[in-house]
Amino acid sequence: xxxxxxxxxxxxxxxxxxxxxxxxxxxxxxxxxxxxxxxxxxxxxxxxxxxxxxxxxxxxxxxxxxxxxxxxxxxxxxxxxxxxxxxxxxxxxxxxxxxxxxxxxxxxxxxxxxxxxxxxxxxxxxxxxxxxxxxxxxxxxxxxxxxxxxxxxxxxxxxxxxxxxxxxxxxxxxxxxxxxxxxxxxxxx
Numbered sequence: 001x002x003x004x005x006x007x008x009x010x011x012x013x014x015x016x017x018x019x020x021x022x023x024x025x026x027x028x029x030x031x032x033x034x035x036x037x038x039x040x041x042x043x044x045x046x047x048x049x050x051x052x053x054x055x056x057x058x059x060x061x062x063x064x065x066x067x068x069x070x071x072x073x074x075x076x077x078x079x080x081x082x083x084x085x086x087x088x089x090x091x092x093x094x095x096x097x098x099x100x101x102x103x104x105x106x107x108x109x110x111x112x113x114x115x116x117x118x119x120x121x122x123x124x125x126x127x128x129x130x131x132x133x134x135x136x137x138x139x140x141x142x143x144x145x146x147x148x149x150x151x152x153x154x155x156x157x158x159x160x161x162x163x164x165x166x167x168x169x170x171x172x173x174x175x176x177x178x179x180x181x182x183x184x185x186x187x188x189x
């Protein structure tokens with residue numbers, strides 16, 4: 001029996017099915033992970049680095065609404081970036097050694113990658129936050145709430161209710177029909 005070697009073939013997928021299943025489960029999970037901890041509840045929380053949520057202070061700690069929990073998850077990611085950006089500014093102002101600055105930049109990069117993964121996780125459902133910047137700081141995050149699915153009836157009626165039709169004199173209802181198209185999907189007869 002011939003032994004097959006596992007050589008690297010460019011373009012081939014060498015991940016195990018279990019690893020791919022885990023990745024798919026992770027990417028289809030549309031709620032914050034069970035081990036997520038709100039940074040506002042931790043000792044040493046810095047409220048100055050916490051961004052606003054849609055122009056307001058945001059959901060209360062321990063919120064149970066799924067939309068609010070997602071918002072807090074994003075706010076926590078931007079909070080982390082604000083903390084690292086402030087550390088970087090202070091380090092540069094104090095002429096810190098290059099090694100320390102590179103370390104902070106690496107942390108900013110890791111936090112940015114984590115934020116991008118978070119965005120990728122919620123992108124399929126249309127949930128994301130648009131940051132409002134003040135220099136290098138994230139001051140407000142404006143969230144886009146996904147639209148609920150629209151349910152259309154299987155059969156659509158051909159009857160159109162026209163309010164006030166009974167008040168039009170019968171003499172006015174004779175003649176050719178004129179349809180005027182108006183924006184927002186409305187029609188005037």
